[in-house]
Each structure stands twice: as structure tokens, then as C-alpha cells.
Amino acid sequence: KTPDNQSLWLALIALQMRTQDWAAAEQTLVEAQAALGDLVALRLERARLLLQRDGLNVDREQLEEIASPNTSWPPAEQAQLAAGVASYFLSLDELDLSEKYARRAAETAVGQKSLGIQLLLFDLAFRSRKLEMMQKTLEDVRRIEGDGPLWRVGEATRLSVLAEELTDQPLERQPLISKAFENLAEAAVARPAWARIPRLRGEIYDRQGDMEQAAKWYVEAIELGEQNPQIIARAIYLLYEQARFVEANEVVRRLQQRQTPFSLELTQVASQVSLQLENFDQALSLAKGWATESGKPQDHIWLAQVYSISGQNSEAEKEFRVAIEMSPAEPAGWVALVQMLARTGQSDAAIESIAEAAEAIAADQRDNALAQCYEAVKDFQRAAESYERALADAPEDAALARRFADFLIRTEGQERAEPILERLAAGESGEARWARRSLALLLGMSGEQEKFQRARELLEQNLAQDANVEDQRTLAIILSARPEPELTTQAVAMLEKIVGDQKRFSLPDNYLLAKAYARQGDWSRYSRTMRGVLSNGGADSEEYVSEYANALDRHNEPGEADLWVQRLRDLAPQGASSDSIEVKLLFRSKDFPRLLTLLQERAQSEDRLQWAAEMAETVGMNIKHGPAASSVEADPFLELAEKLFEQFSSVDPPKNLAAFPAFL
Numbered sequence: 001k002t003p004d005n006q007s008l009w010l011a012l013i014a015l016q017m018r019t020q021d022w023a024a025a026e027q028t029l030v031e032a033q034a035a036l037g038d039l040v041a042l043r044l045e046r047a048r049l050l051l052q053r054d055g056l057n058v059d060r061e062q063l064e065e066i067a068s069p070n071t072s073w074p075p076a077e078q079a080q081l082a083a084g085v086a087s088y089f090l091s092l093d094e095l096d097l098s099e100k101y102a103r104r105a106a107e108t109a110v111g112q113k114s115l116g117i118q119l120l121l122f123d124l125a126f127r128s129r130k131l132e133m134m135q136k137t138l139e140d141v142r143r144i145e146g147d148g149p150l151w152r153v154g155e156a157t158r159l160s161v162l163a164e165e166l167t168d169q170p171l172e173r174q175p176l177i178s179k180a181f182e183n184l185a186e187a188a189v190a191r192p193a194w195a196r197i198p199r200l201r202g203e204i205y206d207r208q209g210d211m212e213q214a215a216k217w218y219v220e221a222i223e224l225g226e227q228n229p230q231i232i233a234r235a236i237y238l239l240y241e242q243a244r245f246v247e248a249n250e251v252v253r254r255l256q257q258r259q260t261p262f263s264l265e266l267t268q269v270a271s272q273v274s275l276q277l278e279n280f281d282q283a284l285s286l287a288k289g290w291a292t293e294s295g296k297p298q299d300h301i302w303l304a305q306v307y308s309i310s311g312q313n314s315e316a317e318k319e320f321r322v323a324i325e326m327s328p329a330e331p332a333g334w335v336a337l338v339q340m341l342a343r344t345g346q347s348d349a350a351i352e353s354i355a356e357a358a359e360a361i362a363a364d365q366r367d368n369a370l371a372q373c374y375e376a377v378k379d380f381q382r383a384a385e386s387y388e389r390a391l392a393d394a395p396e397d398a399a400l401a402r403r404f405a406d407f408l409i410r411t412e413g414q415e416r417a418e419p420i421l422e423r424l425a426a427g428e429s430g431e432a433r434w435a436r437r438s439l440a441l442l443l444g445m446s447g448e449q450e451k452f453q454r455a456r457e458l459l460e461q462n463l464a465q466d467a468n469v470e471d472q473r474t475l476a477i478i479l480s481a482r483p484e485p486e487l488t489t490q491a492v493a494m495l496e497k498i499v500g501d502q503k504r505f506s507l508p509d510n511y512l513l514a515k516a517y518a519r520q521g522d523w524s525r526y527s528r529t530m531r532g533v534l535s536n537g538g539a540d541s542e543e544y545v546s547e548y549a550n551a552l553d554r555h556n557e558p559g560e561a562d563l564w565v566q567r568l569r570d571l572a573p574q575g576a577s578s579d580s581i582e583v584k585l586l587f588r589s590k591d592f593p594r595l596l597t598l599l600q601e602r603a604q605s606e607d608r609l610q611w612a613a614e615m616a617e618t619v620g621m622n623i624k625h626g627p628a629a630s631s632v633e634a635d636p637f638l639e640l641a642e643k644l645f646e647q648f649s650s651v652d653p654p655k656n657l658a659a660f661p662a663f664l
Helices: 006-018 022-036 040-057 060-067 075-091 095-106 109-113 115-128 131-145 149-164 170-190 196-208 211-223 229-241 245-258 280-294 297-309 313-326 331-343 347-360 363-376 380-393 398-410 414-426 432-444 449-463 469-480 485-501 507-520 523-535 542-554 558-571 576-588 592-602 606-625 631-648
Strands: none
Touching: 006 022, 006 040, 022 040, 040 060, 040 075, 060 075, 060 095, 075 095, 075 109, 075 115, 095 109, 095 115, 109 115, 115 131, 115 149, 131 149, 149 170, 149 196, 170 196, 196 211, 196 229, 211 229, 211 245, 229 245, 229 297, 229 331, 245 331, 245 363, 245 398, 297 313, 297 331, 313 331, 331 347, 331 363, 347 363, 363 380, 363 398, 380 398, 398 414, 398 432, 414 432, 432 449, 432 469, 449 469, 469 485, 469 507, 485 507, 507 523, 507 542, 523 542, 542 558, 542 576, 558 576, 576 592, 576 606, 592 606, 592 631, 606 631
């Protein structure tokens, strides 16, 4: 028992609120206050309880009672309470009350030195469109931080608001926007993984009417962790408006993987004070309201996407059908419907819907839409044919060319993708940067020195514009693939900076960093980083678990390797990855009876027959000709191999061994 341990009390309260056991959380708060006294942390937890339980209906007077400080507290704690309550009022859009408490915090000696409190005031000024207050607060931010990334993002925000007021004066407006972009580029160099930067770029382009660039930057913000539902909705809407259905589907897929895509982020990112109300029902209610009020097909598509993300697939299909009935010649509803059906394993229904779509969609948009439909059901040949027809009809459509090139890269048609990427990379379209990055990855991973140099030049061309994290990551990937140790060292340094700048743990980037450590032969940092990957959600990925289990086996740690093989079994029962690792572990431990049984069991499946035969032969030959040669132990494997090869020769068509990892 540790009644005076504040952290344990707060952890228990947080757990009870997460499970929405409001009565238990209330009682624990009472007990905690009795044990610990009147603490700022407990006051703020009580306010958070009220907000999470009551949402927008929370009693404002109760919040103000909580905000009344204990006069015996030191000024720093009084400022902490005022700032916390101010952020909660901001989440409720109670701007006057929020400003009242934010100013109370800012007037203290602590507040005058606190970036968080100054940025809270800036957010209030921004929400109220008070330009003078924005400028004054930014002066305080600059006094504390200098010309750092927070000041630059704030200044870019102020300039964009000022530009909004000059919509009828383009000559005065454009320099303000250019200066805003300059500040964002400088901020991105210091904090390339901050989602606020691409989000603000997207918002500026959106207000300018440049929908292509707006969508691009919104998507980048989402990739960096942006969770604001309005930004997500706008990104998907813009992608659909531009017929970029595959990209829209990829955003939806990412949100499904996150599992909490519609938490309401109730405070501005720049204030670094975040309160999330995990309230899917409210997000769904908003989507229903938009669809009902607007009567537009795209809003019914968005509502369907919300249903789909929540797992309500039958409701999603109904809304997709509503959108299609409203505008049957438009491709967006058809493509989204087919993607959802394919995503949820309803292949037959998806194929039937493609046939209906081919009849209904307008001729000038049909091939583009069908290409994305066929891609969703993995009919890659028809998808490629449709993309080719669409591009032949619109050869100058850079966005379409990008989708086709991206499709070819993902479906192992890299050689066909290269000329398309070369053309895009040399052009002036908004897709040029992406094309240079994608082409660099293809060239850089080829293993040829000349192509590697070209890849590096392409990425340096991009990085000369601004320090985009995608370009940095791609450069690190191709550097780490080279045999020169000094290039691997450069890759490690780049990946360490990318990971260090991120506010959220990134599984892919930490995984890349671990693999780079492995190339250096640094087992200590590799294993530590991989454990971080696995403990932050990577244990649900067959790829990550398989990588670590194999590494443990290579490092001669069979005990821990066996634990991760068991995890692989949970993720993919009878999967090729776990089987291959288990074969190696059993072979090295000389547990030949279990190994023989494993191969016999897998041979019962026609899909695994060739794999089992090859594996049995390899094991038998290694035993027979190994250091401790033994025909007695080798013969059962060789006899099994002969039997299985005979069975396999009668199978028509033979299965592809390449699908299963090799053994030795």
C-alpha cells in the first residue's frame, strides 16, 4: 500500500476514466484528495472527468469552481491550474472564459517564461481572429524561444490570417503568403515530424483554392499523426473530388489501423496541451448531420467511411448506395463501395459492383475509376490495362500518371514505372517531388553505383527545396542499403534525428532505425530498438515479429526466439515465417523428431507441399553431411522428401515456392 504515491492515484483515475467507470473515478478522486490533500493534479483530473463524462454539456460553473486556486499554493502551481482550466475551456470553444484563465496564468512570473502558456494565448487569439493579440503573444514567444520553430509556425499562422483579410488585394496578399511558407519551411527543418506544419500548409493552399496542394499537405499531416476530424474529413473529400480514390482509401486504411481515428482533439497542437474526448458517437453524429443537411453525394460517402472505420459495414454500404443513387455517373461512390467490399472480404459483391460501375460511370471517367476498382480486388492485369487507357486519353494528367506509377511500383512493375517517373520528375507539376523521391528509391535499391548516385542527386534536389521528412527517410533507406560502412553510419544518424524529432512513436521509422543498427552489427542498439517497436504495437505485425525472431536465432538466443515464434503462431497459425524459423530452431537444437513431425503436418496442405519437400531434403542433406553425420537421423527426412516430391509432381499447377522463406 502506498497511499501517498500521487502517480499511482492518477494512473488509477485515468484507467477508470478510460473504461468510463465514472462513479469509480469520482470515488477515487475523493479518496486521493483525502490521502494527498488539495493538489493541482487532482483538480485538473476532476475537470477532465467532468469533460469526458458530460462532453459539451459540462457545467461551466463547476469548472470555474475547480479553477479557484488554493491561496497557499506557490505561484507556479496556481499558474498550472489556470493554464489547465484555460485549455479545457478552449476545448469547449468558450473563448472568453479560456482567455480569462490563460491571462491569469500568463500574468505570473512562471507564465511570462512559459512557452506553453504563451502559445495557449496565441491559440485563443487565433481562434478569435484578434491580430493584435496574436502579434503581442508572438513577441513574447520570440522573447522566450528566439526565431525557433514555434515562433515561425505562429508567425506563419498570423500572416495567413492577415492574408485572409486581403482577398480582394492580391498584390498585397501574395507576399504575406510567401513569407508564411518561408517560415513554415524553416520550422520544418527544425521539426520535420511536427504535423502542425503540413496541416497549416494545407489550410493556406485550401484557402487559396489550390485543392491539389491542399490535399497533399493534409495527407502528410495525417501521416505524421494529425487526428482533427475536420482535417481528416477535408483530406478525404479533396482526394475524392480529384478522383484520387486509391490515396483516399489508403487514408481510411491507416485510420482503421489506428483504431481511435475519431477522438476529438479539443485543443490546438501549438499549445501542446491536448485533451482527447474519445467520443465516436459524436463524430458519427456530425457526419450524419453533414450528409442530411447538405444532400450531397460526397457527404454520404464520408458518412459511409465513418461507418466503415467503426466496423458497421452494412450501414456503410447503405450510405455508399445512397451516394450512388444520387449521382450514378460519378465514380467516387462506386470506387469507395468496391474498396470497402474488398477490404472486408466481400470479393464476389465487389466484383458484381465493378460490373455495375462499368455500365453507370461516365465514359470520360470510367477507365480511371475501374483501374482503382480492379486494384482493390487485386485484379492487377485489368487494373493496369484500365490505367493505360485512362492515361492514353489524358497524357498530361500528372495526378493520373502518379497513380499509375505508384500502382506499378506496388505490383512489381518497377521497370514500367521508371519512364513515367522520369517524365514526372522532369516536369513542373505538383507530382514532381514525389516522382523524384519514388524514382530515387527504385534506383537507389538497385545495387548499382551509377544508379545510386543518380538517386542521391534526385533526393538532394528535393532537399534543396526544404527538409521534407519523407525525402530524408528515403535517403536514409538507400544509404543503409549500400555496402560502404560510412554510408550506413550516415543513414543511422539521419534516422536517429527523424525518430528524435517525432512527437509520437513511429513504428516504421523505429523499425528502419533498428535495421540500420543491424547492418552496423550493433546488436545492443538493434535489440533495444526492436523491443521498443514490439512494445509499441509492433507485436501485432507479422513482419516485425518475424524480423526479431530471425535476428534472435542468428544471434544464438533460441530461448527468446522461441517466444517470438509462438507469437508468430498466434498472428499467423501455420504461417510460412514462423514455420521457417521454427525449423531452424529445431534443427540447431537437434530436436529431429519434432522437426520431422512439423514437416509431415505441413505437407498435408497442398499449398505447403513443395516447401515441406524442399525443407525435408535440405535438413536431411545437412544432417547426413554435417559435422556429426548420421544416416540414421538423416534418412527419415530424405525418405519424406522423396515421397513429397513424388506427390508434388502430380499437382497441377505446382505452387510457388517463392512465397515461403528459405531455410539455410
